[in-house]
Amino acid sequence: MYPMVKNALEIKNLVEKFGDFTAVRDISFNVKEGEIFGLLGPNGAGKSTTLNLILTLLTPTSGSINLYGIDIHKEVHRAKKMIGFMTQETVVEQDLTPRQNLEIFGELYHIENIKDKIAESLKDAELTDFADYKAGSMSGGMQRRLALVRSMIQDPKIIILDEPTTGLDVQNRTALWEKIRSLNKKGITVLLTTQYLEEADALCDRIAIIDKGEIKAIGTASELKASVSSGDIVEIVTQSDATGKVASVLEDFGLSPVVKIDIVTAAIEKGEIAKFSDITKELIKENIPILGISMHLPTLDDVFIKLTGTGLRDKAEGKPQIQMRSKK
Template structure:
Protein backbone atom coordinates (compact mmCIF):
# COMPACT_ATOMS: atom_id res chain seq x y z
CA UNK A 1 0.00 0.00 0.00
CA UNK A 2 1.28 3.44 -0.90
CA UNK A 3 1.40 6.14 1.75
CA UNK A 4 0.44 8.71 -0.90
CA UNK A 5 -1.20 8.22 -4.29
CA UNK A 6 -1.91 11.16 -6.61
CA UNK A 7 -3.66 10.81 -9.95
CA UNK A 8 -4.43 13.55 -12.46
CA UNK A 9 -4.39 16.37 -9.91
CA UNK A 10 -4.88 19.89 -11.27
CA UNK A 11 -4.98 23.20 -9.45
CA UNK A 12 -5.84 26.60 -10.87
CA UNK A 13 -5.71 30.03 -9.30
CA UNK A 14 -8.02 32.06 -11.50
CA UNK A 15 -6.65 31.72 -15.02
CA UNK A 16 -3.25 30.54 -13.75
CA UNK A 17 -2.79 26.76 -14.01
CA UNK A 18 -0.27 25.65 -11.36
CA UNK A 19 -0.72 21.86 -11.33
CA UNK A 20 -1.48 20.27 -14.69
CA UNK A 21 -2.25 16.62 -14.07
CA UNK A 22 0.15 15.42 -11.37
CA UNK A 23 0.63 11.65 -10.99
CA UNK A 24 2.70 10.41 -8.08
CA UNK A 25 3.24 7.43 -5.76
CA UNK A 26 5.03 7.62 -2.42
CA UNK A 27 5.72 4.31 -0.72
CA UNK A 28 5.23 3.65 2.97
CA UNK A 29 8.37 3.84 5.06
CA UNK A 30 10.54 5.75 2.60
CA UNK A 31 12.15 9.15 2.29
CA UNK A 32 10.63 10.74 -0.79
CA UNK A 33 11.92 14.06 -2.11
CA UNK A 34 10.09 16.47 -4.39
CA UNK A 35 12.41 18.77 -6.34
CA UNK A 36 11.72 21.63 -8.69
CA UNK A 37 12.41 25.27 -9.39
CA UNK A 38 10.54 28.04 -7.62
CA UNK A 39 7.04 28.27 -9.03
CA UNK A 40 7.03 24.67 -10.31
CA UNK A 41 4.13 23.70 -8.02
CA UNK A 42 5.85 22.10 -4.99
CA UNK A 43 4.11 24.16 -2.31
CA UNK A 44 0.73 23.90 -4.04
CA UNK A 45 1.00 20.10 -4.13
CA UNK A 46 2.04 19.91 -0.47
CA UNK A 47 -0.92 22.10 0.50
CA UNK A 48 -3.26 19.68 -1.26
CA UNK A 49 -1.66 16.61 0.34
CA UNK A 50 -1.88 18.17 3.81
CA UNK A 51 -5.57 19.23 3.42
CA UNK A 52 -4.72 22.95 3.31
CA UNK A 53 -6.08 23.23 -0.23
CA UNK A 54 -8.36 21.30 -2.56
CA UNK A 55 -7.52 20.30 -6.15
CA UNK A 56 -9.71 21.36 -9.03
CA UNK A 57 -9.67 17.81 -10.37
CA UNK A 58 -7.99 14.47 -9.85
CA UNK A 59 -7.75 12.16 -6.86
CA UNK A 60 -5.54 11.95 -3.77
CA UNK A 61 -5.19 9.10 -1.31
CA UNK A 62 -3.35 9.47 2.00
CA UNK A 63 -2.95 6.06 3.68
CA UNK A 64 -6.14 5.03 1.93
CA UNK A 65 -8.13 8.14 2.91
CA UNK A 66 -9.49 10.78 0.57
CA UNK A 67 -8.61 14.25 1.96
CA UNK A 68 -11.81 15.69 0.44
CA UNK A 69 -14.05 13.29 2.37
CA UNK A 70 -11.89 12.28 5.34
CA UNK A 71 -9.90 15.42 6.16
CA UNK A 72 -9.93 14.81 9.91
CA UNK A 73 -8.68 11.25 9.48
CA UNK A 74 -5.87 12.45 7.21
CA UNK A 75 -4.81 15.19 9.62
CA UNK A 76 -4.44 12.62 12.41
CA UNK A 77 -2.01 10.66 10.24
CA UNK A 78 0.24 13.49 9.07
CA UNK A 79 2.34 16.36 10.33
CA UNK A 80 3.73 19.34 8.45
CA UNK A 81 7.04 21.00 9.23
CA UNK A 82 6.87 24.21 7.21
CA UNK A 83 9.75 26.43 6.10
CA UNK A 84 8.87 28.96 8.80
CA UNK A 85 9.22 27.55 12.30
CA UNK A 86 6.04 27.74 14.41
CA UNK A 87 7.77 28.23 17.75
CA UNK A 88 6.83 30.61 20.56
CA UNK A 89 10.05 32.26 21.70
CA UNK A 90 8.66 33.15 25.13
CA UNK A 91 7.80 29.50 25.82
CA UNK A 92 10.38 26.91 26.78
CA UNK A 93 11.00 24.00 24.47
CA UNK A 94 8.97 21.76 26.78
CA UNK A 95 6.06 24.21 26.77
CA UNK A 96 6.04 24.35 22.97
CA UNK A 97 5.98 20.55 22.82
CA UNK A 98 3.21 20.30 25.44
CA UNK A 99 1.07 22.75 23.47
CA UNK A 100 1.27 20.62 20.33
CA UNK A 101 0.71 17.43 22.34
CA UNK A 102 -2.50 18.87 23.77
CA UNK A 103 -3.70 20.03 20.36
CA UNK A 104 -3.11 16.53 18.97
CA UNK A 105 -4.82 14.87 21.92
CA UNK A 106 -1.76 12.97 23.16
CA UNK A 107 -2.66 11.16 26.36
CA UNK A 108 0.73 10.59 27.97
CA UNK A 109 2.34 13.81 26.82
CA UNK A 110 5.15 13.94 29.39
CA UNK A 111 6.41 10.48 28.48
CA UNK A 112 6.27 11.17 24.74
CA UNK A 113 8.05 14.51 25.14
CA UNK A 114 10.77 12.86 27.22
CA UNK A 115 11.34 10.22 24.53
CA UNK A 116 11.51 12.83 21.74
CA UNK A 117 13.81 15.09 23.76
CA UNK A 118 16.26 12.23 24.23
CA UNK A 119 16.00 11.12 20.62
CA UNK A 120 16.63 14.61 19.21
CA UNK A 121 19.21 15.75 21.80
CA UNK A 122 16.91 18.37 23.29
CA UNK A 123 17.06 17.38 26.96
CA UNK A 124 19.83 19.76 28.07
CA UNK A 125 18.00 22.89 26.91
CA UNK A 126 14.36 21.76 26.95
CA UNK A 127 13.43 24.08 29.83
CA UNK A 128 15.08 27.20 28.42
CA UNK A 129 13.07 29.81 26.55
CA UNK A 130 13.16 29.19 22.81
CA UNK A 131 14.30 32.75 22.09
CA UNK A 132 17.70 31.75 23.56
CA UNK A 133 18.10 28.80 21.16
CA UNK A 134 20.54 28.69 18.27
CA UNK A 135 19.23 28.09 14.75
CA UNK A 136 20.10 24.40 14.88
CA UNK A 137 18.41 23.96 18.27
CA UNK A 138 15.26 25.65 16.97
CA UNK A 139 15.16 23.39 13.93
CA UNK A 140 15.53 20.26 16.07
CA UNK A 141 12.73 21.43 18.34
CA UNK A 142 10.55 22.21 15.33
CA UNK A 143 11.09 18.69 13.98
CA UNK A 144 10.32 17.23 17.41
CA UNK A 145 7.01 19.11 17.35
CA UNK A 146 6.28 17.46 13.99
CA UNK A 147 6.72 14.03 15.57
CA UNK A 148 4.35 14.57 18.48
CA UNK A 149 1.33 12.28 18.26
CA UNK A 150 3.04 9.53 16.23
CA UNK A 151 2.19 10.75 12.68
CA UNK A 152 2.60 8.19 9.91
CA UNK A 153 3.64 10.72 7.25
CA UNK A 154 5.95 13.63 8.08
CA UNK A 155 6.13 16.50 5.59
CA UNK A 156 9.44 18.38 5.89
CA UNK A 157 9.52 21.51 3.75
CA UNK A 158 13.16 22.59 3.36
CA UNK A 159 14.10 21.57 6.93
CA UNK A 160 17.83 22.40 6.66
CA UNK A 161 17.67 25.82 5.01
CA UNK A 162 19.95 28.23 6.87
CA UNK A 163 21.38 25.52 9.12
CA UNK A 164 25.17 25.26 9.58
CA UNK A 165 26.95 22.17 8.16
CA UNK A 166 27.28 20.30 11.48
CA UNK A 167 23.63 20.74 12.41
CA UNK A 168 22.67 19.91 8.83
CA UNK A 169 24.36 16.51 9.11
CA UNK A 170 22.62 15.93 12.45
CA UNK A 171 19.27 16.73 10.85
CA UNK A 172 20.05 14.29 8.03
CA UNK A 173 20.53 11.57 10.63
CA UNK A 174 17.25 12.51 12.33
CA UNK A 175 15.42 12.29 9.01
CA UNK A 176 16.87 8.84 8.41
CA UNK A 177 15.82 7.77 11.90
CA UNK A 178 12.25 8.92 11.23
CA UNK A 179 12.23 6.70 8.14
CA UNK A 180 13.87 3.82 10.00
CA UNK A 181 11.12 4.01 12.63
CA UNK A 182 8.65 3.09 9.89
CA UNK A 183 7.39 6.58 9.07
CA UNK A 184 7.12 8.07 5.60
CA UNK A 185 9.05 11.29 5.04
CA UNK A 186 7.94 13.68 2.28
CA UNK A 187 10.84 16.09 1.82
CA UNK A 188 11.51 19.23 -0.17
CA UNK A 189 14.93 20.83 -0.22
CA UNK A 190 17.02 23.48 -1.97
CA UNK A 191 20.08 21.26 -1.73
CA UNK A 192 20.49 18.65 -4.45
CA UNK A 193 23.28 16.87 -2.54
CA UNK A 194 20.83 16.49 0.35
CA UNK A 195 18.23 14.89 -1.89
CA UNK A 196 20.88 12.56 -3.31
CA UNK A 197 22.11 11.52 0.14
CA UNK A 198 18.73 10.99 1.82
CA UNK A 199 16.15 9.93 -0.74
CA UNK A 200 14.81 6.49 -1.52
CA UNK A 201 12.88 8.02 -4.43
CA UNK A 202 12.91 11.46 -6.03
CA UNK A 203 10.47 13.24 -8.31
CA UNK A 204 11.11 16.42 -10.29
CA UNK A 205 8.14 18.70 -10.82
CA UNK A 206 8.34 21.12 -13.74
CA UNK A 207 5.64 23.46 -15.01
CA UNK A 208 2.98 21.72 -12.92
CA UNK A 209 3.70 18.09 -13.86
CA UNK A 210 6.00 15.32 -12.64
CA UNK A 211 8.67 14.91 -15.32
CA UNK A 212 11.17 12.54 -13.68
CA UNK A 213 10.71 9.88 -11.00
CA UNK A 214 12.91 7.15 -9.59
CA UNK A 215 15.76 6.36 -7.25
CA UNK A 216 18.61 8.90 -7.28
CA UNK A 217 20.89 6.40 -9.03
CA UNK A 218 18.34 5.51 -11.69
CA UNK A 219 17.50 9.15 -12.41
CA UNK A 220 21.16 10.05 -12.85
CA UNK A 221 21.70 7.12 -15.19
CA UNK A 222 18.89 8.33 -17.46
CA UNK A 223 20.55 11.71 -18.05
CA UNK A 224 22.74 11.89 -21.12
CA UNK A 225 26.36 11.55 -20.01
CA UNK A 226 29.19 13.72 -21.31
CA UNK A 227 32.94 13.38 -21.83
CA UNK A 228 35.58 16.03 -21.32
CA UNK A 229 38.46 15.81 -23.79
CA UNK A 230 41.48 18.05 -23.23
CA UNK A 231 44.22 18.99 -25.68
CA UNK A 232 47.16 21.36 -25.46
CA UNK A 233 46.27 25.04 -26.00
CA UNK A 234 48.34 25.09 -29.19
CA UNK A 235 46.23 22.23 -30.59
CA UNK A 236 42.78 23.67 -29.87
CA UNK A 237 42.16 25.09 -33.33
CA UNK A 238 43.33 21.90 -35.00
CA UNK A 239 41.16 19.81 -32.66
CA UNK A 240 38.10 21.90 -33.50
CA UNK A 241 38.79 21.49 -37.22
CA UNK A 242 39.18 17.70 -36.90
CA UNK A 243 35.96 17.31 -34.92
CA UNK A 244 33.99 19.53 -37.29
CA UNK A 245 35.31 17.58 -40.30
CA UNK A 246 34.14 14.35 -38.60
CA UNK A 247 30.67 15.83 -38.01
CA UNK A 248 30.99 15.61 -34.22
CA UNK A 249 29.14 18.19 -32.15
CA UNK A 250 31.14 19.62 -29.26
CA UNK A 251 31.18 22.53 -26.82
CA UNK A 252 34.43 24.44 -26.47
CA UNK A 253 35.77 24.56 -22.91
CA UNK A 254 38.99 25.92 -21.47
CA UNK A 255 41.84 23.85 -23.00
CA UNK A 256 39.38 21.24 -24.23
CA UNK A 257 35.93 20.26 -25.42
CA UNK A 258 32.81 18.66 -23.90
CA UNK A 259 30.97 16.01 -25.90
CA UNK A 260 27.99 13.73 -25.46
CA UNK A 261 28.77 10.19 -24.35
CA UNK A 262 27.78 8.64 -27.67
CA UNK A 263 30.33 10.79 -29.52
CA UNK A 264 33.18 10.57 -27.02
CA UNK A 265 34.97 7.58 -28.50
CA UNK A 266 34.48 8.85 -32.06
CA UNK A 267 35.95 12.21 -31.05
CA UNK A 268 38.96 10.54 -29.47
CA UNK A 269 39.57 8.45 -32.60
CA UNK A 270 39.27 11.52 -34.86
CA UNK A 271 41.83 13.47 -32.87
CA UNK A 272 44.28 10.58 -32.76
CA UNK A 273 43.90 10.09 -36.52
CA UNK A 274 44.73 13.79 -36.93
CA UNK A 275 47.85 13.22 -34.79
CA UNK A 276 46.61 15.62 -32.10
CA UNK A 277 47.90 14.86 -28.62
CA UNK A 278 45.02 14.20 -26.18
CA UNK A 279 46.12 15.15 -22.67
CA UNK A 280 42.97 14.10 -20.81
CA UNK A 281 39.86 12.08 -21.65
CA UNK A 282 37.27 11.27 -19.00
CA UNK A 283 33.57 10.69 -18.50
CA UNK A 284 31.98 13.46 -16.42
CA UNK A 285 30.21 12.43 -13.23
CA UNK A 286 26.45 12.86 -13.46
CA UNK A 287 24.85 14.44 -10.40
CA UNK A 288 21.42 15.76 -9.53
CA UNK A 289 22.47 19.25 -10.57
CA UNK A 290 22.89 17.86 -14.09
CA UNK A 291 19.43 16.33 -13.82
CA UNK A 292 17.95 19.62 -12.62
CA UNK A 293 19.41 21.44 -15.62
CA UNK A 294 18.16 18.66 -17.88
CA UNK A 295 14.66 18.95 -16.41
CA UNK A 296 14.44 22.67 -16.98
CA UNK A 297 15.71 22.36 -20.53
CA UNK A 298 14.45 19.05 -21.88
CA UNK A 299 11.32 17.55 -20.30
CA UNK A 300 10.51 13.84 -20.26
CA UNK A 301 7.11 12.48 -19.29
CA UNK A 302 6.76 10.80 -15.90
CA UNK A 303 6.69 7.03 -15.71
CA UNK A 304 6.28 5.34 -12.36
CA UNK A 305 8.47 2.24 -12.30
Protein backbone atom coordinates in the same frame (compact mmCIF):
# COMPACT_ATOMS: atom_id res chain seq x y z
CA MET B 1 8.65 -13.72 -1.81
CA TYR B 2 9.11 -10.06 -0.83
CA PRO B 3 6.25 -8.59 1.20
CA MET B 4 4.12 -6.15 -0.82
CA VAL B 5 4.89 -2.54 0.09
CA LYS B 6 1.76 -0.47 0.61
CA ASN B 7 1.35 3.01 -0.77
CA ALA B 8 1.05 5.58 2.00
CA LEU B 9 0.04 8.29 -0.44
CA GLU B 10 -1.50 8.04 -3.91
CA ILE B 11 -1.74 11.16 -6.03
CA LYS B 12 -3.64 10.89 -9.29
CA ASN B 13 -3.94 13.48 -12.08
CA LEU B 14 -3.65 16.40 -9.71
CA VAL B 15 -4.25 19.84 -11.21
CA GLU B 16 -4.22 23.19 -9.43
CA LYS B 17 -5.09 26.42 -11.21
CA PHE B 18 -4.86 29.93 -9.82
CA GLY B 19 -7.07 31.86 -12.22
CA ASP B 20 -5.58 31.35 -15.70
CA PHE B 21 -2.28 30.09 -14.29
CA THR B 22 -1.76 26.36 -13.84
CA ALA B 23 0.68 25.75 -10.97
CA VAL B 24 0.30 21.94 -10.90
CA ARG B 25 -0.27 20.18 -14.23
CA ASP B 26 -1.78 16.75 -14.04
CA ILE B 27 0.76 15.14 -11.72
CA SER B 28 0.57 11.56 -10.46
CA PHE B 29 2.88 9.75 -8.05
CA ASN B 30 2.78 7.33 -5.12
CA VAL B 31 4.76 7.48 -1.89
CA LYS B 32 5.42 4.01 -0.50
CA GLU B 33 4.98 3.29 3.18
CA GLY B 34 8.31 3.68 4.99
CA GLU B 35 10.20 5.55 2.28
CA ILE B 36 11.72 9.02 2.10
CA PHE B 37 10.31 10.52 -1.09
CA GLY B 38 11.59 13.84 -2.42
CA LEU B 39 10.08 16.39 -4.77
CA LEU B 40 13.10 18.10 -6.31
CA GLY B 41 12.67 21.29 -8.31
CA PRO B 42 13.57 24.98 -8.57
CA ASN B 43 11.64 27.95 -7.13
CA GLY B 44 8.13 28.14 -8.57
CA ALA B 45 8.11 24.51 -9.78
CA GLY B 46 4.90 23.75 -7.89
CA LYS B 47 6.34 21.89 -4.90
CA SER B 48 4.66 23.92 -2.14
CA THR B 49 1.37 23.99 -4.03
CA THR B 50 1.45 20.17 -4.21
CA LEU B 51 2.17 19.92 -0.48
CA ASN B 52 -0.56 22.45 0.34
CA LEU B 53 -3.00 20.29 -1.61
CA ILE B 54 -1.92 17.22 0.39
CA LEU B 55 -2.28 19.21 3.60
CA THR B 56 -5.83 20.17 2.50
CA LEU B 57 -4.86 23.85 2.72
CA LEU B 58 -5.84 24.07 -0.96
CA THR B 59 -8.61 22.28 -2.84
CA PRO B 60 -7.54 20.68 -6.12
CA THR B 61 -9.00 21.96 -9.37
CA SER B 62 -9.13 18.28 -10.33
CA GLY B 63 -7.52 14.98 -9.41
CA SER B 64 -7.39 12.98 -6.20
CA ILE B 65 -5.16 12.43 -3.17
CA ASN B 66 -5.50 9.29 -1.09
CA LEU B 67 -3.70 8.75 2.21
CA TYR B 68 -3.84 5.13 3.34
CA GLY B 69 -6.98 4.73 1.26
CA ILE B 70 -8.67 7.85 2.61
CA ASP B 71 -9.68 10.53 0.10
CA ILE B 72 -8.18 13.42 2.05
CA HIS B 73 -10.47 16.08 0.66
CA LYS B 74 -13.53 14.06 1.69
CA GLU B 75 -12.26 13.13 5.16
CA VAL B 76 -10.21 16.18 6.09
CA HIS B 77 -10.15 15.68 9.87
CA ARG B 78 -9.20 12.02 9.71
CA ALA B 79 -6.48 12.77 7.17
CA LYS B 80 -5.05 15.70 9.11
CA LYS B 81 -4.48 13.53 12.20
CA MET B 82 -2.32 11.25 10.09
CA ILE B 83 -0.04 14.04 8.78
CA GLY B 84 2.80 15.91 10.47
CA PHE B 85 4.10 19.05 8.79
CA MET B 86 7.13 21.30 8.96
CA THR B 87 8.34 24.08 6.64
CA GLN B 88 11.40 26.32 6.55
CA GLU B 89 9.12 28.99 8.03
CA THR B 90 7.92 26.85 10.95
CA VAL B 91 9.05 28.56 14.12
CA VAL B 92 9.14 27.42 17.70
CA GLU B 93 7.99 29.70 20.52
CA GLN B 94 11.15 31.62 21.37
CA ASP B 95 10.19 32.54 24.94
CA LEU B 96 9.24 29.00 25.86
CA THR B 97 11.53 26.06 26.54
CA PRO B 98 11.60 22.99 24.27
CA ARG B 99 9.61 21.11 26.94
CA GLN B 100 6.94 23.85 27.03
CA ASN B 101 6.84 24.01 23.21
CA LEU B 102 6.12 20.28 23.15
CA GLU B 103 3.59 20.48 26.01
CA ILE B 104 1.46 22.99 24.09
CA PHE B 105 1.28 20.74 21.03
CA GLY B 106 0.74 17.68 23.22
CA GLU B 107 -2.31 19.33 24.79
CA LEU B 108 -3.55 20.45 21.38
CA TYR B 109 -3.57 16.85 20.19
CA HIS B 110 -4.78 15.40 23.53
CA ILE B 111 -1.74 13.15 23.74
CA GLU B 112 -1.90 10.49 26.46
CA ASN B 113 1.23 9.84 28.55
CA ILE B 114 2.42 13.28 27.53
CA LYS B 115 5.44 13.23 29.88
CA ASP B 116 6.80 10.04 28.31
CA LYS B 117 6.11 11.36 24.81
CA ILE B 118 7.91 14.64 25.52
CA ALA B 119 10.89 12.78 26.99
CA GLU B 120 11.04 10.62 23.83
CA SER B 121 10.72 13.67 21.55
CA LEU B 122 13.46 15.57 23.40
CA LYS B 123 15.70 12.51 23.08
CA ASP B 124 14.92 12.18 19.35
CA ALA B 125 15.83 15.86 18.89
CA GLU B 126 18.97 15.46 21.04
CA LEU B 127 17.64 18.26 23.23
CA THR B 128 17.23 16.43 26.55
CA ASP B 129 20.01 18.48 28.13
CA PHE B 130 18.45 21.70 26.82
CA ALA B 131 14.84 20.88 27.71
CA ASP B 132 14.47 23.81 30.10
CA TYR B 133 16.47 26.50 28.30
CA LYS B 134 14.61 29.15 26.31
CA ALA B 135 14.23 27.99 22.71
CA GLY B 136 15.18 31.49 21.50
CA SER B 137 18.66 31.05 22.97
CA MET B 138 19.33 27.88 20.97
CA SER B 139 21.02 27.60 17.53
CA GLY B 140 19.00 27.51 14.28
CA GLY B 141 19.74 23.81 13.90
CA MET B 142 18.52 22.99 17.43
CA GLN B 143 15.33 25.00 16.86
CA ARG B 144 14.69 23.18 13.56
CA ARG B 145 15.15 19.80 15.34
CA LEU B 146 12.65 20.92 17.98
CA ALA B 147 10.20 21.99 15.26
CA LEU B 148 10.65 18.59 13.60
CA VAL B 149 9.82 16.50 16.68
CA ARG B 150 7.03 18.93 17.61
CA SER B 151 5.40 18.33 14.23
CA MET B 152 5.45 14.60 15.02
CA ILE B 153 4.11 14.70 18.56
CA GLN B 154 0.78 13.14 17.56
CA ASP B 155 2.57 10.14 15.97
CA PRO B 156 1.52 10.88 12.38
CA LYS B 157 1.77 8.17 9.72
CA ILE B 158 3.49 10.52 7.30
CA ILE B 159 5.55 13.65 7.78
CA ILE B 160 5.62 16.36 5.13
CA LEU B 161 8.66 18.60 5.11
CA ASP B 162 8.65 21.66 2.84
CA GLU B 163 12.29 22.60 2.19
CA PRO B 164 13.24 21.53 5.73
CA THR B 165 16.88 22.58 5.58
CA THR B 166 16.67 25.83 3.62
CA GLY B 167 18.57 28.54 5.47
CA LEU B 168 20.64 26.12 7.56
CA ASP B 169 24.44 25.97 7.28
CA VAL B 170 26.02 22.80 5.92
CA GLN B 171 26.73 21.31 9.35
CA ASN B 172 23.19 21.83 10.63
CA ARG B 173 21.78 20.66 7.31
CA THR B 174 23.58 17.32 7.43
CA ALA B 175 22.67 16.95 11.13
CA LEU B 176 18.99 17.43 10.24
CA TRP B 177 19.32 14.84 7.43
CA GLU B 178 20.61 12.42 10.05
CA LYS B 179 17.63 13.21 12.28
CA ILE B 180 15.13 12.73 9.44
CA ARG B 181 16.82 9.43 8.56
CA SER B 182 16.66 8.14 12.13
CA LEU B 183 12.98 9.12 12.50
CA ASN B 184 12.29 7.39 9.19
CA LYS B 185 14.04 4.25 10.50
CA LYS B 186 11.61 4.29 13.43
CA GLY B 187 8.85 3.79 10.85
CA ILE B 188 7.56 7.16 9.64
CA THR B 189 7.06 7.81 5.94
CA VAL B 190 8.61 11.09 4.76
CA LEU B 191 7.60 13.32 1.85
CA LEU B 192 9.86 16.33 1.45
CA THR B 193 10.52 19.07 -1.06
CA THR B 194 13.94 20.44 -1.77
CA GLN B 195 15.82 22.56 -4.24
CA TYR B 196 19.12 21.06 -3.11
CA LEU B 197 20.46 18.29 -5.34
CA GLU B 198 22.72 17.03 -2.57
CA GLU B 199 19.77 16.75 -0.21
CA ALA B 200 17.69 14.70 -2.64
CA ASP B 201 20.72 12.54 -3.44
CA ALA B 202 21.75 11.90 0.16
CA LEU B 203 18.38 11.56 1.81
CA CYS B 204 15.69 10.31 -0.55
CA ASP B 205 14.90 6.69 -1.43
CA ARG B 206 13.08 7.97 -4.51
CA ILE B 207 12.95 11.37 -6.17
CA ALA B 208 10.39 13.04 -8.42
CA ILE B 209 11.87 15.82 -10.54
CA ILE B 210 9.33 18.62 -10.87
CA ASP B 211 9.53 21.68 -13.13
CA LYS B 212 6.87 24.17 -14.24
CA GLY B 213 4.16 22.18 -12.48
CA GLU B 214 5.01 18.90 -14.21
CA ILE B 215 6.72 15.74 -13.00
CA LYS B 216 9.52 15.06 -15.44
CA ALA B 217 10.85 11.79 -13.97
CA ILE B 218 10.59 9.56 -10.90
CA GLY B 219 13.15 7.06 -9.65
CA THR B 220 15.97 6.38 -7.24
CA ALA B 221 18.93 8.74 -7.57
CA SER B 222 20.89 5.91 -9.26
CA GLU B 223 18.09 5.17 -11.73
CA LEU B 224 17.76 8.84 -12.65
CA LYS B 225 21.51 9.24 -13.12
CA ALA B 226 21.72 6.05 -15.19
CA SER B 227 19.05 7.51 -17.50
CA VAL B 228 21.50 10.27 -18.48
CA SER B 229 24.45 8.02 -19.20
CA SER B 230 25.54 4.47 -18.48
CA GLY B 231 29.08 5.86 -18.44
CA ASP B 232 30.33 9.35 -17.69
CA ILE B 233 29.78 13.00 -18.48
CA VAL B 234 32.64 14.77 -20.24
CA GLU B 235 32.94 18.42 -19.22
CA ILE B 236 34.99 20.91 -21.21
CA VAL B 237 35.62 24.45 -20.02
CA THR B 238 36.52 26.81 -22.83
CA GLN B 239 36.19 30.49 -23.78
CA SER B 240 32.56 31.51 -24.21
CA ASP B 241 33.15 32.32 -27.91
CA ALA B 242 34.60 28.84 -28.53
CA THR B 243 31.74 26.73 -27.17
CA GLY B 244 30.27 26.22 -30.65
CA LYS B 245 33.55 24.73 -31.92
CA VAL B 246 33.81 22.41 -28.90
CA ALA B 247 30.21 21.32 -29.39
CA SER B 248 30.88 20.58 -33.09
CA VAL B 249 33.82 18.34 -32.20
CA LEU B 250 31.66 16.45 -29.68
CA GLU B 251 28.92 16.07 -32.29
CA ASP B 252 31.48 14.65 -34.72
CA PHE B 253 32.07 11.92 -32.12
CA GLY B 254 28.34 11.16 -32.10
CA LEU B 255 27.66 12.89 -28.77
CA SER B 256 24.87 15.36 -27.85
CA PRO B 257 26.55 18.38 -26.30
CA VAL B 258 24.91 20.84 -23.92
CA VAL B 259 26.37 24.36 -23.80
CA LYS B 260 26.27 26.36 -20.57
CA ILE B 261 28.01 29.76 -20.86
CA ASP B 262 31.65 28.57 -21.14
CA ILE B 263 31.13 24.89 -20.28
CA VAL B 264 30.20 22.16 -22.73
CA THR B 265 29.06 18.78 -21.40
CA ALA B 266 28.03 15.53 -23.08
CA ALA B 267 27.23 11.99 -21.99
CA ILE B 268 29.68 9.26 -22.99
CA GLU B 269 28.15 5.80 -22.64
CA LYS B 270 29.95 2.90 -20.98
CA GLY B 271 32.18 1.15 -23.47
CA GLU B 272 32.86 4.40 -25.31
CA ILE B 273 35.10 5.95 -22.67
CA ALA B 274 38.06 5.68 -25.08
CA LYS B 275 36.44 8.55 -26.98
CA PHE B 276 37.60 10.85 -24.20
CA SER B 277 41.25 10.81 -25.25
CA ASP B 278 40.32 11.02 -28.95
CA ILE B 279 38.16 14.08 -28.20
CA THR B 280 41.01 15.69 -26.27
CA LYS B 281 43.44 15.07 -29.18
CA GLU B 282 40.95 16.51 -31.68
CA LEU B 283 40.38 19.66 -29.61
CA ILE B 284 44.15 20.21 -29.42
CA LYS B 285 44.54 19.51 -33.15
CA GLU B 286 41.79 22.03 -33.95
CA ASN B 287 43.58 24.59 -31.75
CA ILE B 288 40.47 25.18 -29.63
CA PRO B 289 41.27 26.95 -26.33
CA ILE B 290 40.66 24.46 -23.51
CA LEU B 291 40.74 25.78 -19.96
CA GLY B 292 39.76 22.47 -18.40
CA ILE B 293 38.61 19.02 -19.43
CA SER B 294 37.32 16.34 -17.09
CA MET B 295 34.91 13.46 -16.71
CA HIS B 296 32.47 12.86 -13.90
CA LEU B 297 29.78 10.33 -13.09
CA PRO B 298 26.30 11.70 -13.90
CA THR B 299 24.84 13.90 -11.15
CA LEU B 300 21.23 14.87 -10.49
CA ASP B 301 22.06 18.25 -12.06
CA ASP B 302 22.94 16.41 -15.30
CA VAL B 303 19.56 14.66 -15.02
CA PHE B 304 17.84 18.01 -14.54
CA ILE B 305 19.64 19.49 -17.55
CA LYS B 306 18.62 16.56 -19.73
CA LEU B 307 14.98 16.73 -18.65
CA THR B 308 14.41 20.47 -18.52
CA GLY B 309 17.15 22.06 -20.60
CA THR B 310 18.52 23.95 -17.64
CA GLY B 311 20.58 23.17 -14.55
CA LEU B 312 18.83 23.25 -11.19
CA ARG B 313 21.73 25.17 -9.66
CA ASP B 314 21.62 27.78 -12.46
CA LYS B 315 17.87 28.20 -12.02
CA ALA B 316 18.30 28.72 -8.31
CA GLU B 317 20.97 31.32 -8.97
CA GLY B 318 19.07 32.99 -11.85
CA LYS B 319 21.84 32.22 -14.36
CA PRO B 320 21.18 32.18 -18.11
CA GLN B 321 19.62 29.09 -19.62
CA ILE B 322 21.52 26.34 -21.33
CA GLN B 323 21.50 25.66 -25.07
CA MET B 324 20.62 22.07 -25.91
CA ARG B 325 22.16 21.17 -29.25
CA SER B 326 20.34 18.63 -31.30
CA LYS B 327 22.38 15.88 -32.93
CA LYS B 328 23.34 16.46 -36.53
